[in-house]
Amino acid sequence: MTLGYNADFLHTAVELPRAATAAKVLDYTHFTILLNTERRLAELTAVNIDGGALRQVGRDDTWRLDPRVAANLQAGEELYRNNDLDRGHLVRRRDPVWGSAADAAKANTETFFYTNAAPQVNTFNQSKELWLGLEDYVLEHADQHDARLSVFTGPVLDPADPPYRGFAIPLLFWKVAAWHGADGLAATAYILDQSPLLDELEQERQTALRAAEGSTPPLGPFRTFQVPVADVQDLTGLGLEQLAAADRFVPAPGARAGQPRWRLLDRFEQIVLLPGQA
Structure with a gap:
């Protein structure tokens, strides 16, 4: 059994x-x-995926606190009870x-620790379907030959x-995703953006109103x-330099920092995986 993320899982070590x-x-x-x-949430998760050795295991669906962490340091059932928030798997x-x-x-059981959950709006649309299928698409279409990926995921803790x-x-x-x-x-x-499609003033008004009511803040859709790895590093403060240097998604010359560099995805075929594909 391999305990924890293995930096040597790929041919090139990824710390x-x-x-x-x-x-x-x-x-x-x-x-x-x-x-x-x-914040009582993960700031980063790291998983090794061996696509050639995956097994079919039934869902557990029983979320639990990690006993290694004090209950008041992790977001448990009190965040998700009686509202329209999903426990979104990070891994x-x-x-x-x-x-x-x-x-x-x-491993299946351990993905249901609350340390691996983050609050997400409980609606489903094409963009959420794309998000949930990214690993499968990369495994199938990237130029990797051993069906192995290392994937890093987390919320932007703003x-x-x-x-x-x-x-x-x-x-x-x-x-x-790295391969x-x-x-x-x-x-x-x-x-994955679950910000409400509201102008800034209306979003502030709705957020304040719902906070006063004890309701969930406005979210979605x-x-x-697809974004440059460097933008993720800038948003999170995480040390992603090695992955940024290996990025296959290169913004057009002269593109400004921020959202103009981002490609809104409507379908998997828009994803850039190969050199020169953009």
């Missing part, structure tokens, strides 16, 4: 990215979580479910995130973007 805070490191079967105990349930039957079963029940609800989530390509290490990055 666990440097945390932005004094995060608590939690190792699970085939994945690792860096828990931001102030996808099936991604670490590979290897021996025992390892796969253990101080301006709207408050709810003593927590702050992230509006952006990020994902970086060994034809010319060495390759990576691509993505953002989901939008998924």
Whole structure:
């Protein structure tokens, strides 16, 4: 059994990215979580995926606190009870479910620790479907030859995130997939945006009104973007330099920093995975 993220999983070693805070490191079967105990959410998850050894294991669907962490340092049932928030898996349930039957079963169960959850609006649209299928698409279409990926995921923990029940609800989530390509290490990055489609003043008004009512802040609909890895690093403060240097998504020359560099995805075929594809 491999406990935690393995930096040597790919042909090129990919170290666990440097945390932005004094995060608590939690190792699970085939994945690792860096828990931001102030926000009580993961700031980074890292998983090794062996696409050639994946197993089919039934869903657990029983969420639980990680006993290694004090209950008041992780976001548990009190955040999700009686509202329209989903417990969004950061490490996808099936991604670490590979290897021996025992390892796969253990990994499956461990993805249901609350340390691996983040609050997401409970609506489903095409962009959310794209987000949930990114790993599968990269495994199938990237120029990797051993069906192996290392995937890093987390919320963007912005101080301006709207408050709810003593927590702050992230509006952006990020994902970086890495693999060994034809010319060495390759990576691509993505953002899932659940910000409401409101102008700034209306969003502030709605957020304040719902906070006064004790309701969830305005969220959604989901939008998924392919973005430069460097933009994820800028948004999160995480140490993603190695992955940024291997990025296959190169913005057009002269593109400004920020959202103009981002590609809104309507279908998988828009994703840039190969050199010169953009």
